[in-house]
Amino acid sequence: xxxxxxxxxxxxxxxxxxxxxxxxxxxxxxxxxxxxxxxxxxxxxxxxxxxxxxxxxxxxxxxxxxxxxxxxxxxxxxxxxxxxxxxxxxxxxxxxxxxxxxxxxxxxxxxxxxxxxxxxxxxxxxxxxxxxxxxxxxxxxxxxxxxxxxxxxxxxxxxxxxxxxxx
Amino acid sequence: xxxxxxxxxxxxxxxxxxxxxxxxxxxxxxxxxxxxxxxxxxxxxxxxxxxxxxxxxxxxxxxxxxxxxxxxxxxxxxxxxxxxxxxxxxxxxxxxxxxxxxxxxxxxxxxxxxxxxxxxxxxxxxxxxxxxxxxxxxxxxxxxxxxxxxxxxxxxxxxxxxxxxxxxxxxxxxxxxxxxxxxxxxxxxxxxxxxxxxxxxxxxxxxxxxxxxxxxxxxxxxxxxxxxxxxxxxxxxxxxxxxxxxxxxxxxxxxxxxxxxxxxxxxxxxxxxxxxxxxxxxxxxxxxxxxxxxxxxxxxxxxxxxxxxxxxxxxxxxxxxxxxxxxxxxxxxxxxxxxxxxxxxxxxxxxxxxxxxxxxxxxxxxxxxxxxxxxxxxxxxx
Numbered sequence: 001x002x003x004x005x006x007x008x009x010x011x012x013x014x015x016x017x018x019x020x021x022x023x024x025x026x027x028x029x030x031x032x033x034x035x036x037x038x039x040x041x042x043x044x045x046x047x048x049x050x051x052x053x054x055x056x057x058x059x060x061x062x063x064x065x066x067x068x069x070x071x072x073x074x075x076x077x078x079x080x081x082x083x084x085x086x087x088x089x090x091x092x093x094x095x096x097x098x099x100x101x102x103x104x105x106x107x108x109x110x111x112x113x114x115x116x117x118x119x120x121x122x123x124x125x126x127x128x129x130x131x132x133x134x135x136x137x138x139x140x141x142x143x144x145x146x147x148x149x150x151x152x153x154x155x156x157x158x159x160x161x162x163x164x165x166x167x
Numbered sequence: 168x169x170x171x172x173x174x175x176x177x178x179x180x181x182x183x184x185x186x187x188x189x190x191x192x193x194x195x196x197x198x199x200x201x202x203x204x205x206x207x208x209x210x211x212x213x214x215x216x217x218x219x220x221x222x223x224x225x226x227x228x229x230x231x232x233x234x235x236x237x238x239x240x241x242x243x244x245x246x247x248x249x250x251x252x253x254x255x256x257x258x259x260x261x262x263x264x265x266x267x268x269x270x271x272x273x274x275x276x277x278x279x280x281x282x283x284x285x286x287x288x289x290x291x292x293x294x295x296x297x298x299x300x301x302x303x304x305x306x307x308x309x310x311x312x313x314x315x316x317x318x319x320x321x322x323x324x325x326x327x328x329x330x331x332x333x334x335x336x337x338x339x340x341x342x343x344x345x346x347x348x349x350x351x352x353x354x355x356x357x358x359x360x361x362x363x364x365x366x367x368x369x370x371x372x373x374x375x376x377x378x379x380x381x382x383x384x385x386x387x388x389x390x391x392x393x394x395x396x397x398x399x400x401x402x403x404x405x406x407x408x409x410x411x412x413x414x415x416x417x418x419x420x421x422x423x424x425x426x427x428x429x430x431x432x433x434x435x436x437x438x439x440x441x442x443x444x445x446x447x448x449x450x451x452x453x454x455x456x457x458x459x460x461x462x463x464x465x466x467x468x469x470x471x472x473x474x475x476x477x478x479x480x481x482x483x484x485x486x487x488x489x490x491x492x493x494x495x496x497x498x499x500x501x502x503x504x505x506x507x508x509x510x511x512x513x514x515x516x517x518x519x520x521x522x523x524x525x526x527x528x529x530x531x532x533x534x535x536x537x538x539x540x541x542x543x544x545x546x547x548x549x
Contacts, residue, residue: 013360058268058315059314061307068249069243069244069247079247083251087191090187090190091183091186091187094190098182164332
């Protein structure tokens with residue numbers, strides 16, 4: 001316990017440099033990834049327990065102008081999003097692999113059963129439904145335009161809507 | 168394979184953090200093995216012929232190659248992905264550091280092996296502008312980050328784990344292969360000599376410093392760095408590994424050590440992270456610090472001289488895309504001339520080179536090394 005108190009005291013004395021470094025921390029907030037520490041706020045709450053739930057925010061963005069690799073800067077951003085998705089898919093697959101290995105380790109069932117699994121009709125129908133809903137969600141950005149066209153009335157652009165709501 | 172030595176100060180990652188780090192590690196492996204070699208094909212088959220058709224000659228230097236290659240869609244996508252891998256690397260480790268920091272700091276206060284290693288942090292240290300202009304190799308906050316307070320060491324914890332991922336393990340499980348490379352060089356070229364005092368400039372978390380301390384356990388081995396978090400962490404890491412070394416936050420351009428204090432003054436890929444003025448200052452300081460007969464060795468990246476334009480262009484990648492900007496200038500500079508200007512005799516200084524220790528070991532074992540190239544070493548004997 002004494003050690004914890006000491007650490008909390010150290011934490012208090014750390015306030016000033018943390019404030020000085022506020023800029024990169026703020027930049028980090030614009031990142032797509034959700035960070036629990038951002039929600040918890042900086043470690044200003046007193047006491048060791050507060051510190052435990054609110055780790056200090058470390059810088060996330062490197063200082064220095066980022067090169068633009070593609071003609072349209074949006075492509076640079078899109079590329080980063082794709083890379084992050086590729087990364088997270090790899091992480092999820094690894095997590096599943098861990099689960100499978102633990103299942104075998106604890107003798108719950110033989111993971112080979114997963115390889116050999118063939119869904120019955122009910123399971124197949126449920127899966128298909130879920131899969132199609134998933135694909136539709138991914139394709140929504142493309143298909144919304146068609147839905148608008150099908151609506152009959154031509155979609156109004158912003159200025160036309162302003163005219164409508166303006167009086 | 169992620170075989171980094173799990174010493175007590177190395178940040179521990181939770182499942183997804185660890186697999187995220189391992190993903191970046193493997194991504195970099197694929198980029199190096201599968202994607203990067205494609206740039207040469209693109210250059211030879213597409214970019215160079217187009218240039219030749221228009222200009223009736225080949226590109227004459229790396230800068231001309233760069234102008235053409237940066238227009239090529241394959242190279243652009245390679246760069247964007249390589250850059251992303253670097254950013255993802257820091258981010259994946261920062262998650263673990265942020266959470267584990269209180270544990271690491273508590274551990275840093277212990278000295279389980281009762282080593283005699285020391286740590287010195289001066290008051291009002293001024294971080295040089297070549298560190299603050301842009302965060303070197305995209306490490307958020309740079310080597311000098313102190314966002315974690317007066318006992319800052321997050322930068323070191325972040326660096327230790329990330330360097331292993333960056334190098335795809337190519338510097339060994341202790342990240343100490345550059346140290347071992349210079350030690351090999353020293354033993355081969357100055358046989359029978361055992362330094363009583365060694366200084367490792369720009370030591371970061373002491374990866375190479377500890378290689379020296381292990382190679383010469385009777386020597387007094389010092390490491391200095393501009394980053395407070397680096398040397399604090401280096402000190403804690405050394406103590407938790409049971410290795411004695413002395414760390415201090417200092418600028419290698421002007422240290423507080425007395426004249427003629429060291430038998431060896433060295434650095435391991437530090438020079439390209441400085442500046443034109445600092446480069447000369449560091450050589451001047453190396454000369455001042457050496458005892459008569461002492462040896463200076465600064466290992467860095469390949470100079471432009473003697474390289475084919477395309478190979479030399481690729482060697483610049485980290486300068487333009489990874490905030491290691493001074494590399495572009497350093498690769499054109501006359502290192503030997505600078506050593507002579509610092510005081511070293513012309514017949515006692517040279518730019519030599521050496522393959523990595525790990526590459527030599529692989530060859531000895533009948534395997535193909537991952538990286539065959541020889542790194543230049545600026546050597547001077549006082």
